[in-house]
Amino acid sequence: MTATPLYGKELAAAIRAETAERAAILATSGRPPKLAVVVATDDESSAWYVRSIAKAAGQTGITCDIVDLGPDADAEAIVARLRGLSADDTVHGVLLQTPLPGGAALQDLASAIAFGKDVDGANPLSLGRLAAGLPAHPPATAEAVVAILDHYGIELAGRRVAVVGRSTVVGKPAAHLLLDRNATVTVCHSRTTDLATVTSTADVVVAAVGRPGLITADHVRPGAVVVDVGTNPTPDGGLTGDADAASLAGRAGALTPVPGGVGPVTTALLLRHTVAAATAR
Amino acid sequence: MTATPLYGKELAAAIRAETAERAAILATSGRPPKLAVVVATDDESSAWYVRSIAKAAGQTGITCDIVDLGPDADAEAIVARLRGLSADDTVHGVLLQTPLPGGAALQDLASAIAFGKDVDGANPLSLGRLAAGLPAHPPATAEAVVAILDHYGIELAGRRVAVVGRSTVVGKPAAHLLLDRNATVTVCHSRTTDLATVTSTADVVVAAVGRPGLITADHVRPGAVVVDVGTNPTPDGGLTGDADAASLAGRAGALTPVPGGVGPVTTALLLRHTVAAATAR
Known part of the structure; x- marks a missing residue:
């Protein structure tokens, strides 16, 4: 027996193609989709991942703002920024990248991401709704x-x-x-x-x-x-x-x-x- | 082998004794604890359970208001009542009894229970916080x-x-x-x-x-x-x-x-x- 490789490329391409079509429609109707990624680390693999998101977003017609608060940002500053982005009508998705400074837990800070913009399901409300079988971004x-x-x-x-x-x-x-x-x-x-x-x-x-x-x-x-x-x-x-x-x-x-x-x-x-x-x- | 019975009586009595002490302190300081149980069913075993809660609450020094909306209450009426109780400063705990009319799901309606008063952990936010290891009433x-x-x-x-x-x-x-x-x-x-x-x-x-x-x-x-x-x-x-x-x-x-x-x-x-x-x- 040889384990069959289950590649993600084809599925990812299909999802991105469909997403790009929907992004184009939004852009034409004056609502270009925007994702904000909040980063507060100088971790290299994190930086690699954020760059790959930004690149994929760009290719899909989604603006990606990388909000780099630096590795010394405190929890209050991060929460304040998440609240600000949650209140910003031009931003549709908010992602808080890990690791976080000072051992802060993602789920502690992510409560500050508005539920509707919590596109990576980090707000405990998203997890609870997911567990309860209610609509939420997983x-x-x-x-x-x-x-x-x-x-x-x-x-x-x-x-x-x-x-x-x-x-x-x-x-x-x-x-x-x-x-x-x-x-x-x-x-x-x-x-x-x-x-x-x-x-x-x-x-x-x-x-x-x-x-x-x-x-x-x-x-x-x-x-x-x-x-x-x-x-x-x-x-x-x-x-x-x-x-x-x-x-x-x-x-x-x-x-x-x-x-x-x-x-x-x-x-x-x-x-x-x-x-x-x-x-x- | 004979299965040892694990009775709940002793543990329940200990929890209730400690709770009664704390309830008495709250009452003396002018904040008598109150639980509101919202009922919208004529299910008999549900009625039995609600009566047993009310009795136990009374014995523990907790006021228990049974808010019976009747088996024909619609979801809007239930939600409105849960919101009202959530906003009522004299009510500290809100419980929505099941079954619910018209096949409504508890987790759908329980979002209307304020998180701090969600003493039976029915609001999906409570479940999510529990899952995330954050403080919540389970x-x-x-x-x-x-x-x-x-x-x-x-x-x-x-x-x-x-x-x-x-x-x-x-x-x-x-x-x-x-x-x-x-x-x-x-x-x-x-x-x-x-x-x-x-x-x-x-x-x-x-x-x-x-x-x-x-x-x-x-x-x-x-x-x-x-x-x-x-x-x-x-x-x-x-x-x-x-x-x-x-x-x-x-x-x-x-x-x-x-x-x-x-x-x-x-x-x-x-x-x-x-x-x-x-x-x-």
Whole structure:
């Protein structure tokens, strides 16, 4: 068996094409969509990600303002800026980039992002509405997990899914989206006893912990689908995932590559949310 | 083996005693705590539950206003009343009783309950904050699950817990509270394939579906702890749980009885939340 690579490129391109059409319509009607990305870090992989969003936005006809507050910005300054952008009628989507200075938690500050502009589902109200089955923008990464599985026709209803990682931005919202699709969902984390035993019962394993190569052949049953959400920087300036692709190659049925799997879909969904937010106004 | 009964009475009494003390202090300082329960149903088991809350509130020094809008109330009228109570300075806790008329969903209407008065965690903002690890009142039933396990010294960290039921009021918030306690949590539901296989891997099974006797000896490993959240009315006017106690007796290690397990703890926690909300003002 060789694990089939589940590339995100084709799906991302389709989402971006549809989004670009809608962005063009908005622009013609005098409402050009705009995304504001608030940055308060000099973290390199964060900067790389923000640049990639800005580039993709530009190609899609969405203005992307990068609001760089610098790595020494305090929580009050960040919250004030989020409030300001939330009140700015020309801005339709607001994204607060992590990491944040002084160990501030995203979910603490993101309450200051207006619900309607919370295009990356960081405001706890978005998470709560998502969990309650009410309309909300899901975090783009969590939504990308389900979108890429759908794209490849991987059934979720009645299947067992192990989500490894319980972050507020990925693991928890992904669990809710998967539950909503009628999967039986287990959330594993750093305190899970005998992780491999737990994940080996799953048809689909979602790796979202930020530990390079954590998920190996020992962690999955033969033929399982692995969705790798990890984006860990490598010494040579590249990215590597949470899954050990070499180890999984002979055991998993399918695997999303890093880079080139979940990542491009995430960016495309973020843009789609921005256009949806601009349309809803 | 005989499953040890995990009664809620002692824990509920302790919570209520502490809550009564705090209620008395509030009353002396001119801020007598008040809970408003909005009812829009003539469902009998609902009426029974509301009466039991009112009685317990009275015994604890909390005023309980039952606001009965009748089974024909429409969503607008309910929302308007929830807004009114949220704006009323003499009311500290607001509870919207289910079932709701016309198939309205609790989470839709409960957004109208002010976050600070949302003593049963029904507003999606409360659920989102709970999921994000931020302060919020959890739904009392979900919190009671963890409280009763704690009371009996049942370890959760690193243990496997199966939550059967994915409701917004119990299953999902309970899953978050259990995750927060470092359990590895699986959420099962009506679409779960081979439920017994899934639940049999768990150290603790939380039954929260509303199907009498669903969880039997076949569903648990020997010695497992079963927390029964079910409150299904019986023909003779009593209550029965989601667990089949007779079947489990020889296999489970411990079981919360229905009635007398989770129920009394739920009511006590609701009163504690009301006093906390009154104190926070």
